Amino acid sequence: MARAKTFYTALTYAAGLLFLAIFIGPILWFLALAIRPAETAFAMPPQLTFEPTFDAFRHILVDPGTNAPQLVNSLIVAIGAVLLNLPFSVPAAYALSRFKMRGKKNIMLWYLGLLMAPPIAFLIPYFVLITRVGLQGSYLSMVLVLQTLTIPFSVWLMKSFIDEVPAELEEAARVDGARWYTIMWRITLPIVRPGIIVTSMFAFVFAWNNAAFPLVLSSRSTATLPIGTLGYFATSGVTWNYIAAAAVLAMIPPMIIFLVFDRYVVRGLTFGSVKG
């Protein structure tokens, strides 16, 4: 019996490793691509050992450093999108969760529809609109247009968090003499703070990873990192190690955010256990 158990344990681990390889393999391969000498990128047979070099990173960040300002641009756009997102999506989610109103369900479905529609569908109208109001190439244009994605998503997520707050808490506050805005500000929002953090994280990542909107809305000076990365495909002779280095760079901020706010994600996902 002990042997059978060992066998199954081994099998479980083998399956686990296989899946790990499938998911993490490409990332590792890309990481390797970023730090291996350019000429060994597609060598046949593949070279597993090589002298690591940070030339690609030096190229994209320092000399000539094409991608360094784009990293800053990405941060500006993503943080801007989060900051603009919260004051709209949180009260909307609160209202949809707590107030009696007609067509609540339709509004939620409409938001869902916005999320499901391919961003490409919005590109041309937004491009025309943004150009007409003279915002083309500005950070603001991208921050505004990204709300098409971040607000619906954030409203859905925030509403589910607010729904979990027991109604008795708000009733207690009403009996205590608080109006709805005081209740929202002092009771409900502090309780759903983990939810606000999780929502902000996702909004940040959505905005950070989005390439479609900046592609048409940004200018050379406001281009974000995904645009910069795509740019390498256009140059004669695709420079894989630069692309890999830029992609690795693009992975870092979301990873840092998830590492730092990890406990909120867990708390956010197990939010139902909140007790009064």
Next chain:
Amino acid sequence: MASMTFDGIGKTYPDGTVAVANVSFTVADGEFVVLVGPSGCGKSTLLRMAAGLELLNSGRLLMDDQDVTNTEPQDRDIAMVFQNYALYPHMTVYENMAFGLQQRKMPKDKIEKLVRDAAEMLDLTKYLHRKPGALSGGQRQRVAMGRAIVRHPMAFLMDEPLSNLDAKLRVQMRAELKLLNQRLGVTTLYVTHDQVEAMTMGDRVAVLKPVGNDGESNLQQIDTPQRLYDRPANLFVAGFIGSPAMNFVRAELQADGASLRATIAGTGITFPVPASAALSAYAGRQVIAGIRPEMFLVCSEAEALFNEPIPVAEALGADTFVFFDIASPPVTVSDAEEPEEFRRKGTNRLVARIPPVATPAPNQRLPLTVDLQKLHWFDPLTGAAIRD
């Protein structure tokens, strides 16, 4: 402090469910009134209406003769204790208690004093800087109380505040709550489904039942605990108040000269009935007799009205409850909390409270008589008590 008047209150939900109908009563200034009844009897709905959290369809709600029917909860000077306490989890005990005062724009030093006084009274001073999550159930319950008393409201509303505590703590908190009410003298409306809580805490107890027919009221009777027990207005109240519940048997009343005789239906058991004008009107008809378990007396076989084998005896130490069946059709009181398995078809299981020394061996017969003076009588159609 204030009196609180429910004047013909009714509530029907949009789907047609009648939660509350035609309820009228007044809670006097400083009085402790308990609303008690089985689930679905509308007691919590009534309390939430008093708080302003639930709207009413008909009737008026007065506080100190002022109509507050359409006043928002924020503008009624009441405090509520919720069943699950509803403490603000992100605030300390101090902040929980201060929140209501802050909403009333009270100066900081006054808030501080009021909170400290209330905390002192409830023995919470040590915990003022803790959050609710770090408190025990009993402590949380006290914080919920503290949040209410710190405001010195016109009335307290309490929705089963002790039901989340374990049995021992509940008994302890029951006494503390009662003392607190006597000390503060604040008008209190208290909801519970536990009749022991109702009987021990209320100055008066309102017995409610789920509404059935049109025009019927949830409110069955409102009176002092002792009078509810001694003079229940109808079958429902008689069956609800008292533990174990009152026994009901169907009986035929016969005129016997100037007096009356009753025969328990389906049995040959017959006994003289102390005559009364109200009961005499029922001569020749069937009525329902109510026998409290303690009305049974152990007697000799010659005197016995009942002499049945005892299949079940529950010895509680001070008393023993004995159960026995008589071949009489059972009386079902709507919503009585008697489980189905005790209602044997065509028989009626009765329970008697006897002194422990008289406890019979299993299935041995026990001769019992009844203190006939104390019997309760009810109209079988309306369920109303038959009294002069």
